[in-house]
Amino acid sequence: MIDGSFLKQLDKFNLIINKRITSSFVGNRATRNVGSGLVFGDYASYSLGDDFRSIDWKVYARSGKLYVKRYEEDKNLTVHVVLDFSASMGFHNKSEYASKLGLGFIYLAIKNNEKYVLSTFSENLEFFRPTKESKQIACIVDYLNNKKTTGKTNLWVSMANYKSLVNTISMVVIISDFFYDISQIRDVLFKYKGNDIRLIQVLDPLERDLHLQGNFKLKDLESGNKLRAFITPSLRNKYLNKMQVHSDEITKLCDPVGAKFFRISTDEDLFSVFYRILV
Numbered sequence: 001m002i003d004g005s006f007l008k009q010l011d012k013f014n015l016i017i018n019k020r021i022t023s024s025f026v027g028n029r030a031t032r033n034v035g036s037g038l039v040f041g042d043y044a045s046y047s048l049g050d051d052f053r054s055i056d057w058k059v060y061a062r063s064g065k066l067y068v069k070r071y072e073e074d075k076n077l078t079v080h081v082v083l084d085f086s087a088s089m090g091f092h093n094k095s096e097y098a099s100k101l102g103l104g105f106i107y108l109a110i111k112n113n114e115k116y117v118l119s120t121f122s123e124n125l126e127f128f129r130p131t132k133e134s135k136q137i138a139c140i141v142d143y144l145n146n147k148k149t150t151g152k153t154n155l156w157v158s159m160a161n162y163k164s165l166v167n168t169i170s171m172v173v174i175i176s177d178f179f180y181d182i183s184q185i186r187d188v189l190f191k192y193k194g195n196d197i198r199l200i201q202v203l204d205p206l207e208r209d210l211h212l213q214g215n216f217k218l219k220d221l222e223s224g225n226k227l228r229a230f231i232t233p234s235l236r237n238k239y240l241n242k243m244q245v246h247s248d249e250i251t252k253l254c255d256p257v258g259a260k261f262f263r264i265s266t267d268e269d270l271f272s273v274f275y276r277i278l279v
Helices: 004-024 057-063 087-111 136-146 155-165 182-191 205-209 233-257 270-278
Strands: 040-045 067-071 078-084 115-121 125-127 170-176 196-203 214-219 226-231 260-265
Touching: 004 087, 057 067, 078 087, 078 155, 087 115, 087 136, 087 170, 087 196, 087 270, 115 155, 125 155, 155 182, 182 196, 182 233, 196 205, 196 233, 205 233, 226 233, 233 260, 260 270
Parallel strands: 078 115, 078 170, 170 196, 196 260
Antiparallel strands: 040 067, 115 125, 214 226
């Protein structure tokens, strides 16, 4: 259950590291899509990949250097927080930890006067309207406290449907256990290429370490299928190796699009996690 004491702790966290993380939210943006806004803001040095048509030749005549115009649209960052609420996130209530992480990003967006959107996906995609207002947090907390993990979902379909909400350069934070086929994750990353993408994998310590040995009945929370397994040290090592390979593959997919991948366990201190992600 997310309560008021969590938000107070989050406020203290913001005060402690705000100066160090502000650059993640405000200040100069990359010059991608310069010229697409309506209100002129300032100039930025031309770099490979910028729209050649946005070069200001009058400035070039005076300075001998290439500059492009950038518009107010490029300075306003929208923070999109997308939470996985499929059934697997209900294991030992990973969804609550994920929700707190999501609220942290929203809180920081508000503090830095940025728009934010919170969304959840499972069998259906649900989202709040984009806003900068702090009063919506109470509604979001209530929603998350009452939201149940359920069903099986397709990451690619959910995020492809969500793309219509991302119409400016944005920070896109996807929080999930990422128990998805690597091809789905690859397609999502390239769909959102050009944004500041953060993939945050939330795992329970048992999923991370599999400190079990002996005979167990295992149940797939999404399909409902059951399986008896005798867990030996050898089987545990195979499991851990596959988990590591999956994480490594996600990291490799992130590199070409400039995304960042973080693997988090629910026994980690929440604010240390934020420090690692943002600083």
